[in-house]
Amino acid sequence: MMQRELQIAFKGLDSSPALESLIRERASRLERQYPRLVGCRVVVEIPHRGSRSAKVPIAVSVEAEVPGRPAIVGKDQTERREAKEDYTAALNNAFHAVERQLDKLADIRNQDVKPHAADGRSGMVVRLFPEQDYGFIEADGSPELHFTRSAVAGDAFDELTVGMIVQITPATDEGPMGPQASSVRLLDRSMTPS
Structure with a gap:
């Protein structure tokens, strides 16, 4: 209701x-x-x-x-x-x-959206706030996803830049800033537009 x-x-x-x-x-x-x-x-x-x-x-x-x-x-x-x-x-x-x-x-x-990469969905980092340890990723067919430093695999948060393509796993629950990524992995740098 x-x-x-x-x-x-x-x-x-x-x-x-x-x-x-x-x-x-x-x-x-x-x-x-x-x-x-x-x-x-x-x-x-x-x-x-x-x-x-x-x-x-x-x-x-x-x-x-x-x-x-x-x-x-x-x-x-x-x-x-x-x-x-x-x-x-x-x-x-x-x-x-x-x-x-x-x-x-x-x-x-419900995560019924088709994956965009062979081993998961990909998205582009669109905003970063390194001082507050979070950022946002844009993925096709979904709203911007919020992510935190702890969601970035391999302690690679400081390597992220705006425009970088990353592999994401959307979280099942929304966070305080809306939809969020539970996991963010850096992809091969050759896939990132320069």
Whole structure:
């Protein structure tokens, strides 16, 4: 169950019980897909439009909160079908965008992401903080991974430089700074871009 109650806002148009019901159903699906969901906010609005457009667009924004990460956002905007008052296309597209992002997060947490090196995943050191004994690695298909001096094999932390390609083993649990690497190994220097 989400820690925060679902928030639904309508801007520039009246609320609709049918649309609210669909939003609640889609948010419930998100929660089943990603049980660690902290909260969800949905905004349905008629954005400002220029005077040259006769058709009124409808915009939907879905913002999902998960622990230790920035909010995951899905947005869509479409022309409103005045005769049907059909907002479902924009709503479904916005929720689909969030679902895809949550699927990627779940794959990363479950380590279902394909390895990028024969004997493990590889990534590039993107930030180093030697005074505080930690840094960050960017790996394809995942968020930046935090790592500490103790995670670097062979006491090689001081050999790391920004841009260096390393072999990583993502940790199963997130740390205080989000996703983390449990193991970092230096690769052959010929693999590191100069």
